[in-house]
Amino acid sequence: MRRRYGLSGMELKQLRAVVIDNALRQQLGTHAGAAGYEICAALYGYVENSSLVVTGWRRLTNRDPSGCFMVSVNELLHPAPSGEKSRLVGLFHSHLQGSAQPSDLDCSSIARLPFVWTITSVAGDELRAFTWSKAGVRELSVQTSSRSTEGPHNVSAILVDSEPSIRQGG
């Protein structure tokens, strides 16, 4: 049976990278940079070999913008935007202060949800991706692609590739 959302244990295990189109990455960076609070979004995509290819995103309402962020499960599991054929595979949110390092709260959510967790720093220069493994939080490399047919895009000044690395967080 085809999964409607989330990644299987096998997929989570095999993932090494998140591949995101330059244009999508710019959109997310603009969305995050324009808000004065942590913003969040649902990410859609598919797994190809050891990469998660992001195909689209949908804005989610932050229900606790004064704190960190909170999204309703109902809203998260809403149907995908029209034309989006991929399943829900991840969550994106921004950090207003500091880096795109996952907080303790982020880590506990990463451990509980079968999604890839992506974080951007609004200060500006990072987009990092994390998932869960038996050993703890595991970082995936983030790679940009330019498969878009909308024309040439400049790599966003807002978000720059993070170094591929595998890291364990606490």
Ligand SMILES: [Zn+2]
């Ligand atoms: Zn966070």
